[in-house]
Structure formats: C-alpha cells, structure tokens
Amino acid sequence: MGKRLLPVILDGYKPLREIVFESMREAILSGILEPGERLMEIQLAEEMGVSRTPVREAIRKLELENFVVMIPRKGAYVAGVSLKDVADVFEIRSALEGLAAGLAAERITEDELEQMEQALFFRVSEVEMDLEQIVKSDTDFHALVYRASRNERNLSRFPKCLVIQPICVLQHKDVESM
Incomplete structure (x- = not known):
C-alpha cells in the first residue's frame, strides 16, 4: 500500500475522527481503497498523517455503514458489493x-x-x-x-x-x- 490517500486537512469545525472517516469513505467510493483490500491502521495513519486512534474509529464507523467488513483474527477489509x-x-x-x-x-x-x-x-x-x-x-x-x-x-x-x-x-x- 503506497502513498494513495491525501494527508488530512484539519477543519476547525469537525472532529478529526469525522475528517478521517470522510476521507476513507471517499477513498472507498472512488476506488482508491478497493473491495477486498485489507485496511491496516498503521499504514493508513501514516498516509493521512494522523494517529491510529481516529483511523480505528473511522474503520468502526465504516463497518457500521457496511463499507468495511471485520474478520475475527484477520482484520478489517473493504466490503465488496453484491x-x-x-x-x-x-x-x-x-x-x-x-x-x-x-x-x-x-x-x-x-x-x-x-x-x-x-x-x-x-x-x-x-x-x-x-x-x-x-x-x-x-x-x-x-x-x-x-x-x-x-x-x-x-x-x-x-x-x-x-x-x-x-x-x-x-x-x-x-x-x-x-
């Protein structure tokens, strides 16, 4: 996973977790993060220039909205479309x-x-x-x-x-x- 996501630009009105969530959702929708691709917190955090915490929170929210699938003992993956x-x-x-x-x-x-x-x-x-x-x-x-x-x-x-x-x-x- 090379540099694909843009660094997060802080918005004084939105919490960082929301900005990271929106950035990751856009990356999924635009195909930057592809269906079946594993989401690794450390690499995503480095790409976006943030800590792992907002990335972890964003992944959980993406899972709730069915953009991400969590597989026990394996991690988070971008969901496919049936x-x-x-x-x-x-x-x-x-x-x-x-x-x-x-x-x-x-x-x-x-x-x-x-x-x-x-x-x-x-x-x-x-x-x-x-x-x-x-x-x-x-x-x-x-x-x-x-x-x-x-x-x-x-x-x-x-x-x-x-x-x-x-x-x-x-x-x-x-x-x-x-």
Missing part, C-alpha cells in the same frame, strides 16, 4: 427519486431550473468525458433534483442511496445486466 446490494439500492433510489422529482416539479425556483437545464446540457456532452466525470455529473444532477424537492428527510437519504453507484461504475460492473 448483486443483491445493487438491486436493493436501486429499488429504494427509484422510489425516492420519483418522490423527489414530483416535489421538485411543484417547488423548483427559476435559478434551480436554470441549473438543472445546464446539468442536462452537460450530460448530453458526457460522451467525451471520462468515467469519473460522468459519475460526478450524474450525482450532481440528482442532487439538484433532491434540493429542489425542499424535503429535508428526502435530502438526508440522498447520499446514502447514491453510494453504491460510483462503486459499481468504478468496478466496471454492468448494473443493467445484473
């Missing part, structure tokens, strides 16, 4: 997005409508973009729909429902064929 995981997430996501789109249609502002039109135009030109940019563009578009819905409970669930999509795309899985 076909059932993908199906479950897309089932929930389709229901939430249908609701969000309906609410957004009733509540959207002119500014948000303009942003959405720009996002759609951007998506049309995705053919020339790389995979990472396509995932970001898609995520940004759906975030606009959720924001325009003006439903805080809906918004709080949005990031968790999109979590699996970047993993699938970055693992080069054809979700539709599943």
Whole structure:
C-alpha cells in the first residue's frame, strides 16, 4: 500500500475522527481503497498523517455503514458489493427519486431550473468525458433534483442511496445486466 490517500486537512469545525472517516469513505467510493483490500491502521495513519486512534474509529464507523467488513483474527477489509446490494439500492433510489422529482416539479425556483437545464446540457456532452466525470455529473444532477424537492428527510437519504453507484461504475460492473 503506497502513498494513495491525501494527508488530512484539519477543519476547525469537525472532529478529526469525522475528517478521517470522510476521507476513507471517499477513498472507498472512488476506488482508491478497493473491495477486498485489507485496511491496516498503521499504514493508513501514516498516509493521512494522523494517529491510529481516529483511523480505528473511522474503520468502526465504516463497518457500521457496511463499507468495511471485520474478520475475527484477520482484520478489517473493504466490503465488496453484491448483486443483491445493487438491486436493493436501486429499488429504494427509484422510489425516492420519483418522490423527489414530483416535489421538485411543484417547488423548483427559476435559478434551480436554470441549473438543472445546464446539468442536462452537460450530460448530453458526457460522451467525451471520462468515467469519473460522468459519475460526478450524474450525482450532481440528482442532487439538484433532491434540493429542489425542499424535503429535508428526502435530502438526508440522498447520499446514502447514491453510494453504491460510483462503486459499481468504478468496478466496471454492468448494473443493467445484473
């Protein structure tokens, strides 16, 4: 495991354990930390420039959110994604997005409508973009729909429902064929 993670940048408003957690979650979602990869506290702490304690706490939190699997007497590993995981997430996501789109249609502002039109135009030109940019563009578009819905409970669930999509795309899985 070479230098892959960026050193943690302290934020005066967030606890270090939360910053480390977010950094590690992003590394998993972006494919820097790959499914099945062993997470070694000492190496991760050195890469991020922190002590082992916030790394240990982050690994525990990642396990609670099913990003990490703990194997007794072996350690922590980045969790894989099963076909059932993908199906479950897309089932929930389709229901939430249908609701969000309906609410957004009733509540959207002119500014948000303009942003959405720009996002759609951007998506049309995705053919020339790389995979990472396509995932970001898609995520940004759906975030606009959720924001325009003006439903805080809906918004709080949005990031968790999109979590699996970047993993699938970055693992080069054809979700539709599943």
